[in-house]
Amino acid sequence: MPVAKKDARSVKKTSRIATPAFLTNLRGVKTWKEATEWLEWRGIEDIECITPDQAGVARGKMMPSKKFTSNTSLALPSAVFMATISGGYPEDGNGFTYPEDDGDLKLMPDLSTLSAVPWETDQTAQVICDLVHQDGRAVEFTPRNVLKRVVAVYADLGWKPVVAPEIEFYLVRKNPDPDYPLTPPVGRSGRPIGGGQGYSIAGVNEFDELIDDIYHFSEGQGLEIDTLIHEEGAGQLEINLRHGDPVELADQVFLFKRTIREAALKHETYATFMAKPIQGQPGSAMHIHQSIIDKKTGQNIFAAADGNETDAFHHFIGGMQRHVPNALVMFAPYVNSYRRLTQAASAPVNTKWGYDNRTTAFRVPRSDPGARRVENRIPSSDANPYLALAGSLACGLIGLRNQIKPDAPVGRTVNDDEIELPRSLLESVQLFEADEELKTLLGAQFVTTYAAIKKAEFETFMEVISPWEREYLLLNV
The missing domain is CATH 3.10.20.70 (Glutamine synthetase, N-terminal domain)
Known part of the structure; x- marks a missing residue:
């Protein structure tokens, strides 16, 4: 008997060794x-x-x-x-x-x-x-090809973009009737979730079992979550992904959205990536951290040998400042997206940049020179990740090519200032169609197709009569 057991273990060990990686x-x-x-x-x-x-x-x-x-x-x-x-x-x-x-x-x-x-x-x-x-x-x-096209232009210039998205979303009670507002879910405490829970561990623990499923589903697909936090909104969470290749990270966001929705449904809850799902609560963003690597040296082109900022770093920001308003429809693709982009809210409504300043559109986080990056804080979580990454990288690339100088960085609160971004979907589409440099980078056929779709969506929205109109116009005009 001992010999038989030894032989069985030997066969099992050999089988494991023989399994192709x-x-x-x-x-x-x-x-x-x-x-x-x-x-x-x-x-x-x-x-x-x-x-x-x-x-x-x-x-x-x-x-x-x-x-x-x-x-x-x-x-x-x-x-x-x-x-x-x-x-x-x-x-x-x-x-x-x-x-x-x-x-x-x-x-x-x-x-x-x-x-x-x-x-x-x-x-x-x-x-x-x-x-x-x-x-x-x-x-x-098609969106994945649009992003590949932009990344290929970087490659032709000897560069490799590196990105790290952060995706915010809300958990809400099931709501099969769209005429009723969305409401926060009930957590394990048995009470409806309230706001003001930014970075609260207790807030995350309210959804322990659901979050466990998100992790398990992610691990089963080979997807790696860097961190998960509770954001300021009631039932609002954020997932941060590790930095990497833009196409691979867009794939991950694409799959994470499916994963999170499925995990939520398993627990009789909706997960929504709407930019502004609940009135009076913060909107949901998809912040994009970006840096550029020289393919020959492997070094970050935003940092000089002595650690100082390079011209390339400033030109990238300059391109973002100049062209992101024209690409806004790729970052804020729906009428609802513009409800997030309002004054005195957590979302930036400007084209300014600053060091560790979360009220600016383009934030430079504190880091070692080798990890120097630019965070685009404008995109909302309803954006197609392939198109948001393509648009953001394209704007920076135009700045690199044309050596666009940025404005001076700001060190004060600027999201109370006058709004510098387009205020509506139609205005964004018009700026998008008129930017010839963006059209060249993204592809004319994509620009015309995407613009046509957004115009049609706006017209469909205009057919709907809102509660605000019934409340204030019904008997007053």
Whole structure:
């Protein structure tokens, strides 16, 4: 008997040694052969082939994993990437033309994003896809390709952008009737959550089980959360991600949004990334930390050898100051987004910059010279992460190219000052369409498509009569 036990342990040990390393990867494989073995090793029968649309919503197809690995051609109609958030379509005009044939675009799985879907009861996997035309050309107007286009321009100049997003969101009670306002959830104490809980550990502990599921679901996908905190709003949380490649981080935000919503639903709660979901409560932001690395030296181009600030650092800020207002529709994409951008609120409404000044649009956090970065505090959490990162990096890149000098930094409170940003969605769209340098970097087809969608969404919003209008106009005018 002892010999048999020894032999069994020996076989088990040999089996572990023989297991290829890629099979134990929680996220990503290199080849289709590895993908096939990865899926079989986990007993996964279904796979979701997903891609972000203009709103950042996951679109795609679900299929048996054996079909996925059998060289099957995957496609989606081009109209998927021209639809509004309510499912409508924009009118032709101003450079936008709806394709008469509504032809297919090919889905190209990025195997480096292959991971499990841990909240599914059946063994399921997911993979993020890019879109190409039938002849293999990248589709210019899809969000992941827009970000890749901007990152490629940096690469051509010998640079590598590094980003770290911070995503705020609210947990709210289930609300199936949109006519009723959203309300904070009830925590484990049995009482509705109140505001003013910034950085409160007790506030986080109110949702211990839900947060545990967020962590477990994230770990199951190979996603790494840096920190999680309770923000100022009632039931408002923030997740910070580790810095890295822009496309990889946009992928993570895309997947985190799905993950957080699924974890919340498991606990009979909604998670919302609306910019301003509850009247009287702070809005939700997606702050973006940015630095640029020289690919040859591996050094941060914002810091000189002696640790001082470089011209590149100032030019990057100058580009942000000059062009972020024109790209605001990528950071504040809905009518609701502009409810967050108001005076004397936690969100900046200016184009100023400063050192560790959270009232400025562009904050330079305290850090060692090698970690010097610029935080864009304007984007709201309702923004498509691919487009927010693309827009922010594009504005900085224009500053680098044109050597735009920034204004002097400010050391006082400036979010009480006059609003320097566009005040409405339509105004933002007009500035967006008129900025030729942004259009060149982001792609003309994307700009015209995205602008057309935003105009259509505004017109749909204008069809809705609000409670404010009924309260103050019904009997008074």
